[in-house]
Amino acid sequence: MINQKIAALRQDYKRATLDEQDAAPVPVAQFERWWQEVIQSELEEPNAMTLATSTADGRPSARIVLLKSFDEQGFLFFTNYDSRKGHELAENPRATLLFFWKELERQVRIEGTVTKAGAAVSDAYFLSRPMGSRIGAIASPQSQVIPGRDFLENRVLELERELAQTGPGRPEHWGGYVVKPEVVEFWQGRSSRLHDRLRYVLQEGNSWKIERLAP
Structure with missing residues (x-):
């Protein structure tokens, strides 16, 4: 059944274009270009990204996390290793990241393998x-069933008393993950749904192939 009020919602995109001749040769450089434009646009929480993971048997889940850094090695975020996403990444160390910058009519999708960040990196950020x-x-106890909010608030009060002198150090169950990209797609909205989609695919020897996808 189609809800006509919802189905009629549409936006025609006309802000920019994305052509092969203008694209950077590697995806992290192209991401850096777009990232600088996002920062200059002063969008709220531009580092918010959807993280999609799945169990070993392919049951997917997704949630919003925050990007904390990126470079040629990958895209870094932090979380609880004992959370649902942490367990799924232990079972299946592959993930997809999705950025949607509505005001710039852009999306970036990153697919790759996931490893834990080094302890020093996680310690420093924590x-x-x-x-x-x-x-x-x-x-x-992220992602676990708890009896109510009072449980959390009481636990926080206990820890504030316990750690008043020393301050909390990083627990073993918390730290960073790095998503090392293998496929990166840059999507630029265009008029009449004829969007620009450029996909970078990692090749042998760590070179990148750029392909245009139909919208």
Whole structure:
């Protein structure tokens, strides 16, 4: 059944184009170009991205996480290793990231393998976080069933008392993941749904092939 009010919602995209001759030779350089434009546009939380994972038997799940860094090695985010996504990445260390920058009429989709970030990287970022966020990461058994919000709030109060002198260090169950890209697609909205889609595919020898996809 089609809801006509929903089906009639549409936007014609006309802000920009994406041509092969203008694209950077490697995806991280192209991402950097778009990232700088996003920052200059002053969008709220431009580092928000959908992280899609799946179990070993292919049951998918997705949620929003925050990008914390990127370079030639991959795209970095942090989370609880004992969360649902952490368990799924342990079973199936592959993931997809999706950025949607509505105001710029752009999407970036990144598919690749996932590894844990080094302990030093995770330690440094954890200690840079506000005290409340650090305590919250320890207090919350992420993705597990809890009896109510009081459980969390009481646990936070306990930890604040316990760690008042020393401050919280990074727990073993919390840290970073790096998504190393194998396929990266840049999507630029165009008029009449004839969008520009350029896909970078990793080749042997770590070179990249650029392909245009039909919208």
